[in-house]
Amino acid sequence: MTIYHIALRADWAAATAATAAGANAGEYRVSTRGRSLEEQGFIHASTTVQVAGVANAFYADLAAEDLVVLVIDTDRLTAELKYDPVPGAAEPFPHIYGPLNVDAVVGLAELGRDAEGRYTFEG
Template sequence: MSTTNAIVHLTERSLWEEALVRGAYEMSTRGRTLQEEGFIHCSTRAQLPGTAARFFADVPDLVVLVIDPDRLGVPLKYEAARPGGEEFPHVYGPLPVTAVVDVETWG
């Protein structure tokens, strides 16, 4: 896998550990599931600090899921967060744990 095309997702360690048991991760973002949101919010490496500061500043024990897009098996689309805004990667389906090639502690 080329690290240049990897995307990342920030989440609570406990949610990732639950996904390992199930075989798929299905949280979209903090407090919202894939089913509620329609996709899983992800970031590029460059976008990660801003995402962490905006949505997870008060959450302890976070991990960064490093995702290989070639292993997803579901659509990946880069879409603007708001009209004319910066584009973020969105995963349209459950994230298979096999697509996560590394897990890093955040903070």
């Protein structure tokens, strides 16, 4: 199964650079914009249909070029994955309860913008 995590492009680049240098044991530790895994307790993720809503709610002020969507293969995760209810959301959101191992990220996707400037996502 595939889930997604919206990342600041600079945060993802730092994680992959550290991994290449042999540091951090190949881990990404950002929960969401401005919050670490240690602060939040888990890493926020989304299903395909949830990505655009999250982008518009929390990243609307950023340029699409500043963001990247991590494509995560849940079978490769080394941390526990739970689907938690979120107040006001129709469906539970996937949360990764531990560091995201870089090798679970099987691709990168981009966010688009519609004519009104709202983020879109095709998956």
